[in-house]
Amino acid sequence: MTLTLQQIQLVRTPEGLPLESDFALHTATLPAPADGQVHVRVLALSLDPYLRSAMAGRHLSAPILPGDVVRGEGLVEVITSRHPRMQAGERWVAACGWRSEALLDGDAVAQARPVAREIDPPTLALGVLGMPGLTAWAGFKLLADAKPGDTLVVSAASGPVGATVGQLARLAGCRVVGIAGGPEKCAWVMNEAKFDACIDHRAGDLRAALKQHCPKGIDIYFDNVGGDVLQAACEQLALGARIVLCGLIAQYGGAAPAGPNPGLFIRARATVRGLVVYDHWARLAEAQAEIGAHLRAGRLAVREDASRGLASAPAAFGRLMRGLNQGKALVVL
Amino acid sequence: MTLTLQQIQLVRTPEGLPLESDFALHTATLPAPADGQVHVRVLALSLDPYLRSAMAGRHLSAPILPGDVVRGEGLVEVITSRHPRMQAGERWVAACGWRSEALLDGDAVAQARPVAREIDPPTLALGVLGMPGLTAWAGFKLLADAKPGDTLVVSAASGPVGATVGQLARLAGCRVVGIAGGPEKCAWVMNEAKFDACIDHRAGDLRAALKQHCPKGIDIYFDNVGGDVLQAACEQLALGARIVLCGLIAQYGGAAPAGPNPGLFIRARATVRGLVVYDHWARLAEAQAEIGAHLRAGRLAVREDASRGLASAPAAFGRLMRGLNQGKALVVL
Numbered sequence: 001m002t003l004t005l006q007q008i009q010l011v012r013t014p015e016g017l018p019l020e021s022d023f024a025l026h027t028a029t030l031p032a033p034a035d036g037q038v039h040v041r042v043l044a045l046s047l048d049p050y051l052r053s054a055m056a057g058r059h060l061s062a063p064i065l066p067g068d069v070v071r072g073e074g075l076v077e078v079i080t081s082r083h084p085r086m087q088a089g090e091r092w093v094a095a096c097g098w099r100s101e102a103l104l105d106g107d108a109v110a111q112a113r114p115v116a117r118e119i120d121p122p123t124l125a126l127g128v129l130g131m132p133g134l135t136a137w138a139g140f141k142l143l144a145d146a147k148p149g150d151t152l153v154v155s156a157a158s159g160p161v162g163a164t165v166g167q168l169a170r171l172a173g174c175r176v177v178g179i180a181g182g183p184e185k186c187a188w189v190m191n192e193a194k195f196d197a198c199i200d201h202r203a204g205d206l207r208a209a210l211k212q213h214c215p216k217g218i219d220i221y222f223d224n225v226g227g228d229v230l231q232a233a234c235e236q237l238a239l240g241a242r243i244v245l246c247g248l249i250a251q252y253g254g255a256a257p258a259g260p261n262p263g264l265f266i267r268a269r270a271t272v273r274g275l276v277v278y279d280h281w282a283r284l285a286e287a288q289a290e291i292g293a294h295l296r297a298g299r300l301a302v303r304e305d306a307s308r309g310l311a312s313a314p315a316a317f318g319r320l321m322r323g324l325n326q327g328k329a330l331v332v333l
Numbered sequence: 334m335t336l337t338l339q340q341i342q343l344v345r346t347p348e349g350l351p352l353e354s355d356f357a358l359h360t361a362t363l364p365a366p367a368d369g370q371v372h373v374r375v376l377a378l379s380l381d382p383y384l385r386s387a388m389a390g391r392h393l394s395a396p397i398l399p400g401d402v403v404r405g406e407g408l409v410e411v412i413t414s415r416h417p418r419m420q421a422g423e424r425w426v427a428a429c430g431w432r433s434e435a436l437l438d439g440d441a442v443a444q445a446r447p448v449a450r451e452i453d454p455p456t457l458a459l460g461v462l463g464m465p466g467l468t469a470w471a472g473f474k475l476l477a478d479a480k481p482g483d484t485l486v487v488s489a490a491s492g493p494v495g496a497t498v499g500q501l502a503r504l505a506g507c508r509v510v511g512i513a514g515g516p517e518k519c520a521w522v523m524n525e526a527k528f529d530a531c532i533d534h535r536a537g538d539l540r541a542a543l544k545q546h547c548p549k550g551i552d553i554y555f556d557n558v559g560g561d562v563l564q565a566a567c568e569q570l571a572l573g574a575r576i577v578l579c580g581l582i583a584q585y586g587g588a589a590p591a592g593p594n595p596g597l598f599i600r601a602r603a604t605v606r607g608l609v610v611y612d613h614w615a616r617l618a619e620a621q622a623e624i625g626a627h628l629r630a631g632r633l634a635v636r637e638d639a640s641r642g643l644a645s646a647p648a649a650f651g652r653l654m655r656g657l658n659q660g661k662a663l664v665v666l
Contacts, residue, residue: 060600226595245595258591259598262559262578266607267393274599 003030003039006310007069008098013055017321023070023314030103037105038086040076042096044306046126047317047329048072049247060276070098070313073131075115075122083109091115093125098313100333113284121304127160127328128295128302129288131277136164137287138280139244140172143273144220146242148173151214153233155201156224158185158303160328161246163193164291165222167300170194174220177213179206179229181323188326192301206232214238217268222246227257234260237268246275303327336363336372339643340402341431346388350654356403356647363436370438371419373409375429377639378646379459380653380662381405382580393609403431403646406464408448408455416442424448426458431646433666446617454637460493460661461628461635462621464610469497470620471613472577473505476606477553479575481506484547486566488534489557491518491636493661494579496526497624498555500633503527507553510546512539512562514656521659525634539565547571550601555579560590567593570601579608636660 007028014022033039050059051072057063064071074096078086086092086109094112096102104112115125127133139161140146152169156162157178166176166189178189178198189198199209210218210232217238223230226248234243243265265272280287294300305325307316313331320329340361347355366372383392384405390396397404407429411419419425419442427445429435437445448458460466472494473479485502489495490511499509499522511522511531522531532542543551543565550571556563559581567576576598598605613620627633638658640649646664653662 058596223595230595245599248596248599257594259595260592261590262556262563262592262605262607263391263581265592265605266578266581266609269607269609269612270605271607272595272598272603272605274595274602274604276599276602279602 001032003032003101003103004028005030005099005101007100008310008313010055010064010066010068010070012066014052018052018055018314018318020314020318025311033080033082033103035082036109037103038078038083038109039080039101039103040078040092040094040096041101042099042310042333043075043077043091044123044126044333045072045074045096045098045310045313045331046130047313047320047325047331048131049320051317052321053248060278071095072098073126075126076102076104085109086112091117091122091125093130098310100310123304123306123328123330123332124295124302126330127304128164128291128300132160132328133164133291134280134284134287135246135275135277136161136168137291138277138283139222139246139275140165140168142280143244143275144169144222144242145271146172146174146220149175150219151175151177151216151238152220152222153177153179153210153214153218154222154224155179155229155233156247157189157193157195157198158327159224159325160302162222162224163189163301163303163327166195167193167294168291169220170196171294171299177210184326188303192303194301201229207235210236217241220244226259231260234264234270237264237270239268241268241270243270243272244275245272304330306330306332308332334365336365336434336436337361338363338432338434340433341643341646342402343388343397343399345399347385351385351388351647351651353647353651358644366413366415366436368415369442370436371411371416371442372413372434372436373411373425373427373429374434375432375643375666376408376410376424377456377459377666378405378407378429378431378643378664379463380646380650380658380664381464382653384650385654386581393611404428405431406459408459409435409437418442419445424450424455424458426463431643433643456637456639456663456665457628457635459663460637461497461624461633465493465661466497466624467613467617467620468579468608468610469494469501470624471610471616472555472579472608473498473501475613476577476608477555477575478604479505479507479553482508483552484508484510484549484571485553485555486510486512486543486547486551487555487557488512488562488566489580490522490526490528490531491660492557492658493635495555495557496522496634496636496660499528500526500627501624502553503529504627504632510543517659521636525636527634534562540568543569550574553577559592564593567597567603570597570603572602574601574603576603576605577608578605637663639663639665641665
């Protein structure tokens with residue numbers, strides 16, 4: 001017996017922003033699961049900006065090369081398990097890749113994370129209760145050294161990391177200013193995530209808007225984008241500011257640009273810290289418990305941007321990399 | 334009765350590196366000290382790179398404009414005092430400016446620091462027992478989070494800040510690698526300051542030399558220069574590295590350049606901190622006690638580069654900004 005599945009390959013390394021033609025969908029067959037293997041159905045794929053960096057060979061994780069099935073995590077349901085860690089019918093988050101079904105073994109089984117039945121919708125395990133949520137929690141709780149009354153600015157504020165950072169900060173008594181692209185994202189950040197302000201970096205003068213909304217300077221800047229937004233924020237740091245460097249979406253597609261002038265950090269006596277979520281997996285349960293409590297109490301808004309069907313993944317990934325997604329980017333199969 | 338003194342004005346803001354013709358020596362007269370004023374003779378002037386930044390109007394302190402007498406601290410001896418804080422015959426470090434004699438009052442008296450008679454030579458109060466020493470001590474003890482066995486790299490390693498950082502680190506059990514310009518500076522750093530290695534950034538490939546001397550990466554990088562040396566060091570950070578940003582001599586003369594790619598900080602999970610010595614004046618006695626003990630025990634080498642006569646100050650300052658000084662730059666009057 002063999003398994004027939006669909007999967008998406010990278011056919012060439014994107015130049016700049018990814019195009020649909022950089023990917024191809026095809027049908028593949030796999031043998032039935034052997035001892036130690038688990039056959040899963042993919043319910044939803046998580047689309048994450050770091051994948052673009054991996055396609056450029058510049059991410060901490062392994063590169064994704066032309067010919068490779070695109071990597072990435074998904075919400076999966078176990079069909080048949082020949083590994084003691086997983087049982088048929090269970091839901092897990094696992095490194096399944098861009099496939100309709102997958103055979104997991106080795107590290108993919110060892111590193112998979114169970115999804116509790118009470119997580120509803122279960123795709124939250126790919127977002128605010130998964131990697132993006134842990135990223136936000138670790139960055140805010142462990143690296144930002146926040147105090148009530150601090151002014152926190154976060155970029156990509158409508159994305160799953162940014163929105164969670166901002167809401168955790170609001171719940172901790174900070175004044176929270178988001179930066180997002182376009183009026184629709186800003187409206188969600190203001191009306192649903194209830195930030196104190198949200199700046200549309202595509203409209204008007206970002207530096208003037210930061211000055212207006214942060215009259216005493218920026219105490220904490222949580223950076224998800226790099227590039228000129230990072231530079232602009234660093235020009236308006238308050239004394240003793242903390243900068244958490246989390247993502248550099250502005251440069252994932254191109255050459256590695258320079259960063260802000262270090263004189264800005266000296267002038268502000270700033271502390272800059274680099275965040276890699278992989279360092280913090282051991283604290284996932286703690287992050288889930290805290291964020292989950294806020295979710296159940298209705299204190300924390302989440303937004304998912306789900307496209308339908310595996311074939312839609314390349315286009316949805318292209319929208320993510322162009323900042324056109326509205327919330328956590330998913331592909332629901 | 335009036336006082337006749339010599340003083341040096343800035344006559345125009347330097348373009349790039351300062352020239353002697355950017356300055357002019359002239360004779361001035363001052364009235365005899367009034368109530369609350371102190372008449373001092375200048376024994377030695379401290380030449381410090383931050384003055385170049387102040388001449389560009391880009392330092393935290395006030396700008397030095399064409400027509401202004403050049404600011405700066407010196408070792409002074411009180412001739413006549415009409416202020417209760419100072420007595421005739423005492424030695425102080427004070428903001429006297431580039432003058433042969435000065436009238437101090439107000440803040441200049443309040444912020445002056447007494448020089449104990451046992452400091453020998455007393456010019457050490459302008460160097461390792463003064464602002465450069467405190468800079469090094471605060472950066473190393475308060476911001477670098479050093480552990481025995483750490484590999485520390487420091488730029489401008491033969492200067493008063495860099496040499497003190499490296500020697501404090503050596504005494505704390507770190508492996509210390511200096512970066513300096515030219516064989517003479519490197520020889521002093523190795524033979525007198527007893528670093529483990531010193532790289533001549535003017536000879537050969539800095540990145541290859543850093544790799545050779547820091548095979549496990551750089552745990553602490555203490556930056557006194559900015560520019561490409563900062564970039565090169567940040568490319569070879571160890572996991573969990575700390576970067577202390579102290580000075581940016583590479584950019585004091587020109588436009589403010591960009592800094593290292595922030596992806597380097599993320600990859601290393603680095604912590605970057607900006608250091609301003611003014612924040613740490615309250616701990617000067619503590620720094621002096623520790624550094625003084627090392628000096629008396631012969632564990633810490635110092636080097637002074639003294640030029641003779643007030644008129645030599647512009648040329649000596651030009652040599653400092655070109656990296657041609659050998660040790661702490663002073664003008665002895």
